[in-house]
Amino acid sequence: MSRKVVExxxxxxxxxxLEKDLYPSYGFTKAHVLEYYGRIAGFILxxxxxxxxTLKRYPEGVxxxxxxxKRCPSHHPAWAKTAEIRGDNGERxxxxxxxxxxxxxxxxxxxxLELHVPLARAGSPETPDSLVFDLDPGEQADILHxxxxxxxxxxxxxxxxxxxxxxxxxxxxxxxxxxxxxxxTTFEDTKTFSKAVAVIMQKNYPDLVxxxxxxxxxxxxxxxxxxxxxxxxxxxCVYSLRAREKPTVSFPLAWGELENLAGRRDPEKFQIIxxxxxxxxxxxxxxxREVLVKKQRLPHL
Amino acid sequence: MAGxxxxxxxxxxxxxxVPVKLHAAIKEERIQFHLLHRRDxxxxxxxxxxxxxKKPVPTEAQTKGFEVEDGKYILxxxxxxxxxxxxxxxxxxxxxxxxTGQIDPIFLGHVYYLEPDTYTEGYNSLVAAxxxxxxxxxxxxxxxxxxxxGSLQASGKILRLSTLxxxxxxxxxxxxxxxxxxxxxxxxxxxxxxxxQLTAPFQPQKFENEHQKKLQKLIEKKAxxxxxxVLRPRLLKPTASDQLLQALEASLKKVA
Amino acid sequence: xAVQGIWSGTISFSLVAIPVQLVKAIAPGRVSFRLLHSKDYxxxxxxxxxxxxxxxxxxxxxxxxxxxxxxxxxxxxxxxLESVSPxxxxxxxxxxxxxxxxxxxxxxxxPYYLVPLKGGEKSYRLLVEVMRRTNKAGLAKFVLAERxxxxxxxxxxxxxxxxxxxxxxxxxxxxxxxxxxxxxDAAEKSRMKKSIKEMMADxxxxxxxxxxREKIVDLLKKKAKEEATVEAPEIAEEEGExxxxxxxxxxxxxxxxxxxx
Numbered sequence: 041m042s043r044k045v046v047e048x049x050x051x052x053x054x055x056x057x058l059e060k061d062l063y064p065s066y067g068f069t070k071a072h073v074l075e076y077y078g079r080i081a082g083f084i085l086x087x088x089x090x091x092x093x094t095l096k097r098y099p100e101g102v103x104x105x106x107x108x109x110k111r112c113p114s115h116h117p118a119w120a121k122t123a124e125i126r127g128d129n130g131e132r133x134x135x136x137x138x139x140x141x142x143x144x145x146x147x148x149x150x151x152x153l154e155l156h157v158p159l160a161r162a163g164s165p166e167t168p169d170s171l172v173f174d175l176d177p178g179e180q181a182d183i184l185h186x187x188x189x190x191x192x193x194x195x196x197x198x199x200x201x202x203x204x205x206x207x208x209x210x211x212x213x214x215x216x217x218x219x220x221x222x223x224x225t226t227f228e229d230t231k232t233f234s235k236a237v238a239v240i241m242q243k244n245y246p247d248l249v250x251x252x253x254x255x256x257x258x259x260x261x262x263x264x265x266x267x268x269x270x271x272x273x274x275x276x277c278v279y280s281l282r283a284r285e286k287p288t289v290s291f292p293l294a295w296g297e298l299e300n301l302a303g304r305r306d307p308e309k310f311q312i313i314x315x316x317x318x319x320x321x322x323x324x325x326x327x328x329r330e331v332l333v334k335k336q337r338l339p340h341l
Numbered sequence: 342m343a344g345x346x347x348x349x350x351x352x353x354x355x356x357x358x359v360p361v362k363l364h365a366a367i368k369e370e371r372i373q374f375h376l377l378h379r380r381d382x383x384x385x386x387x388x389x390x391x392x393x394x395k396k397p398v399p400t401e402a403q404t405k406g407f408e409v410e411d412g413k414y415i416l417x418x419x420x421x422x423x424x425x426x427x428x429x430x431x432x433x434x435x436x437x438x439x440x441t442g443q444i445d446p447i448f449l450g451h452v453y454y455l456e457p458d459t460y461t462e463g464y465n466s467l468v469a470a471x472x473x474x475x476x477x478x479x480x481x482x483x484x485x486x487x488x489x490x491g492s493l494q495a496s497g498k499i500l501r502l503s504t505l506x507x508x509x510x511x512x513x514x515x516x517x518x519x520x521x522x523x524x525x526x527x528x529x530x531x532x533x534x535x536x537x538q539l540t541a542p543f544q545p546q547k548f549e550n551e552h553q554k555k556l557q558k559l560i561e562k563k564a565x566x567x568x569x570x571v572l573r574p575r576l577l578k579p580t581a582s583d584q585l586l587q588a589l590e591a592s593l594k595k596v597a
Numbered sequence: 598x599a600v601q602g603i604w605s606g607t608i609s610f611s612l613v614a615i616p617v618q619l620v621k622a623i624a625p626g627r628v629s630f631r632l633l634h635s636k637d638y639x640x641x642x643x644x645x646x647x648x649x650x651x652x653x654x655x656x657x658x659x660x661x662x663x664x665x666x667x668x669x670x671x672x673x674x675x676x677x678l679e680s681v682s683p684x685x686x687x688x689x690x691x692x693x694x695x696x697x698x699x700x701x702x703x704x705x706x707x708p709y710y711l712v713p714l715k716g717g718e719k720s721y722r723l724l725v726e727v728m729r730r731t732n733k734a735g736l737a738k739f740v741l742a743e744r745x746x747x748x749x750x751x752x753x754x755x756x757x758x759x760x761x762x763x764x765x766x767x768x769x770x771x772x773x774x775x776x777x778x779x780x781x782d783a784a785e786k787s788r789m790k791k792s793i794k795e796m797m798a799d800x801x802x803x804x805x806x807x808x809x810r811e812k813i814v815d816l817l818k819k820k821a822k823e824e825a826t827v828e829a830p831e832i833a834e835e836e837g838e839x840x841x842x843x844x845x846x847x848x849x850x851x852x853x854x855x856x857x858x
Contacts, residue, residue: 192854192858195854195857195858196847196850196851196854199850199853199854200657200846200850201657223715224602224605232839232840232843233839233843235839236839236840236843236844236847237847239839239844240844240847240848240851241851244851244855339655339656339657339843339846340655340656340657340840340842340843340846344769354792354796355788355789355791355792355795355796356788356792357785357788357789357792362774364769364774365769366703366768366769366771367703367763367767367768367769368767368769369763369767370767371744372663372743373663373664374661374662374663374673374743375661375662375663375664375670376645376659376660376661376662377659377660377661377662377670377672378647378649378650378654378658378659378660379658379659379660379672380650380658381647381649381650382660382662382670382672383647383648383649383650384648384662384668384670385645385646385647385648385654385659386645386646386648387643387644387645387646388643388644388645388646388653389632389641389642389643389644390641390642390643390644390653391634391636391637391639391641392639392640392641392642392829392841393634393637393639393829393830394634394637394639395845397646398634398641402634402635402636403632403633403634403635403641404632404633404634404635405630405631405632405633406630406631406632406633406638406640406827407628407630407631407817408631409821409826412828412829413826413827413828413829414631414633414638414826414827414828414829415817415820415821415824415826415827416633416824416827417630417816417817417820421816421820422813422816424816425809425812425813425816426809427808427809435796436796436805437796437797437798438793438796438797438798439797439798439799439800440797442698443799443800444702444800445753446702446705446708446749446751446758446760447622447623447708447753447758447760448802449702449705452702452703454769454771454774455774456774456775457776461776461777461778461780462780462781462782462785463782463785464776465776465778465779465780465781465782466781466782466783466785466786466789467786467789469781469786470786470789470790470793471793473790474790474793474794474797476793476797478793479800479805481805487809488807488808488809490802490805490807494702496701496703496771497771497775498775498776498779499771499774499775499776501703503702503703505802505805506623506626506802507626507802507805507806507807508802508803508805509626509806510623510624510625510626511622511623511802512621512622512623512624512710514710514753514754514755514756517620517710517712517756519712519713519721519722519755519756520713520718520722521722522718522719522722524719524722524723524726528723529723529726529727529730532723532724532726532727533727533730533731535610535611535727536610536694536727536728536731536733537694537731537733539610539611539691539693539694540693540694540695540696540731540733541693541694541695542695542696542699543695543696543699543700543736545704545747545762545764545765546765548736548738548747548764548765549764549766550745550747550764550766551745552681552682552685552738552740552744552745553745555681555682556678556681556743559673559677559680559681560663560671560673563671563672563673563677564665564671569677569680570680571676571677571679571680572679572680572683573683574679574683574684574686574687574688575683575684575686575687575688576606576607576687576688577607577609577614577687577688578614579607579614579615579616579716579717579720580612580613580614580615580720581716582716582718582719582720585613585719585720585723588611588612588613589612589613589723591612592610592611592612592613595611595612596611
């Protein structure tokens with residue numbers, strides 16, 4: 041087994057299994073994964089900052105079994121930042137906070153390809169700093185349907201004077217974010233609001249949208265998963281890799297680009313893979329930066 | 342000038358009867374705004390909308406109900422409510438007297454000036470008696486079909502009547518669920534010193550409603566079609582509790 | 598019951614700043630009735646209505662306007678209002694302390710409570726305790742919506758109360774209602790003083806109840822026993838959707854979105 045010791049910010053990290061092919065049908069090794077996270081670090085770190093990370097580890101690659109880890113592995117390096125939070129059942133647990141490059145690389149080295157984080161920071165677990173509409177296409181629906189729904193949502197919310205941002209899930213869906221960043225808003229508020237929006241969308245576009253979780257309602261429709269607005273839920277972090285056949289990335293799109301893509305009728309065009317992600321981020325900057333800072337209030341609550 | 346006569350009555354306790362006229366003591370002049378529809382800038386009207394039909398309901402199709410449980414109402418006729426109105430009377434009945442300053446401002450409502458009505462000597466005597474006893478009277482009266490609780494005070498040469506809130510209208514401090522936090526004597530001592538240093542006599546004339554003037558300017562500017570620079574409100578950084586003592590000490594140094 | 602905040606910001610004195618929320622101190626004791634539609638007993642909701650477009654207007658489409666002529670208004674946005682005194686719209690800065698005993702009660706207008714927000718608990722407690730000991734109140738000015746208030750912040754039973762004060766220009770002169778002559782009947786005065794002395798007590802507001810309210814409550818109790826209640830129709834669609842205000846606003850906006858697409 042190959043090992044390599046690297047030093048980042050005067051911290052020594054032992055990297056293992058670098059030649060392991062984690063995306064075998066595409067040919068993308070652990071070394072590639074580490075390189076991706078190393079280069080995207082400047083963009084992804086602000087979005088991971090102070091959030092309880094859920095690791096999704098693929099030690100044998102994307103075609104084999106994976107496991108979710110909410111707890112920070114007990115063998116974590118002493119310098120890795122952690123937080124104590126209460127889990128779903130009220131039990132205390134220690135979670136990882138990925139606040140710096142060395143922790144990001146350590147986590148990636150655990151073959152945690154996907155980085156999932158809650159909508160709230162660990163210090164204020166009841167206060168989401170954004171609201172999300174997780175657009176999930178059912179059977180016989182695809183990302184083009186999601187794009188239509190996202191564009192309607194953008195128009196609807198802008199009339200409520202809420203600015204929205206969209207990213208691909210890196211799989212088949214889209215995620216529409218409403219930055220809040222105000223400490224008065226609770227998950228109860230975001231859930232009430234997102235549910236009401238989902239219900240109204242379903243009422244007005246019954247052939248396109250459902251607000252119901254049950255599979256039978258979702259066929260050929262886009263499920264607006266409002267229930268993600270919950271303290272116990274996590275979302276794939278923007279700029280995180282996804283464990284699909286190819287190393288796709290959950291990547292932000294400008295609304296204008298989404299409009300263009302929606303007109304081109306090719307679902308594959310929505311997918312942004314690792315190299316393109318780095319290239320775009322480096323040339324266009326972080327299109328999701330406002331999600332972290334823009335202060336907005338939900339009306340009518 | 343005090344406002345016109347609002348109501349006439351007679352102060353009564355023991356074998357004292359002093360007839361008085363009520364006048365408004367406060368006049369608030371504020372810039373009035375209307376509510377407009379953003380889109381077309383049409384002035385909006387209030388309407389009562391039926392939650393079921395989602396349509397406006399005219400006054401004649403409205404009725405009063407008291408909710409006994411969720412969605413269940415007892416209908417109440419205006420005539421029935423009329424019967425509960427207190428009997429009209431002209432009596433301001435004083436029930437007891439308390440030392441002035443005993444009533445927490447939280448209970449105080451509207452203030453009226455009382456003008457002597459026909460019997461000035463009695464009025465003057467009551468002003469003097471209250472001042473010499475350093476007392477105010479707790480009284481009740483009925484005005485325009487409502488019963489009021491109030492306090493009768495002497496101020497300078499005149500009597501004033503201030504309405505008081507009923508005890509159950511004041512939300513108890515208990516319900517705020519405030520935390521008890523122990524304080525060190527040192528923090529309290531420095532805090533008290535600081536407050537004493539910053540104490541000045543109460544001179545309300547010093548404070549003008551500058552805002553009203555600024556608001557007037559804003560309106561004028563907009564009327565001329567000038568653009569208004571939107572300024573962000575100033576936000577202060579809260580003092581961390583472990584830095585409280587330091588902040589107090591620094592404050593004291595600043596004012597000393 | 599969670600307290601509902603009217604405003605949140607910071608209260609400061611000298612170099613100490615405390616994050617706080619302004620909450621109600623008064624709950625009107627009147628028995629509250631609902632207005633119902635006599636046809637279906639459905640409760641009525643107060644809404645703003647645009648007579649031009651004959652539609653209900655959601656709160657975020659409402660702006661303030663200053664009337665300059667018949668049907669002519671200068672629109673003013675909330676942001677512009679906040680810009681009038683940006684230093685006072687999120688901060689209650691105590692400029693000086695005063696002795697409560699010096700304040701003529703005629704100045705008091707409306708009371709509120711201040712409660713500490715996260716991180717402010719300790720400084721809040723300090724201010725409560727120190728103002729209690731010194732019997733002082735803090736004077737400050739702050740802006741809420743389109744008004745600037747002069748306020749007195751004091752300690753009451755372990756909490757901070759904020760009472761808005763009238764500006765002295767709002768207090769009407771009393772000369773014209775003052776007695777025109779100063780004659781006193783000495784015998785009458787001493788009789789009055791004797792009565793006052795006999796009737797001295799400690800202020801105890803609990804002793805007094807609103808008789809009208811008690812009568813209404815009695816009436817309602819009697820009616821509840823004797824008469825059947827009416828029932829509002831189930832508003833099925835609305836169940837689980839969310840707050841009626843929000844749903845109504847979204848419906849309206851959805852209509853516009855569909856029109857413009």
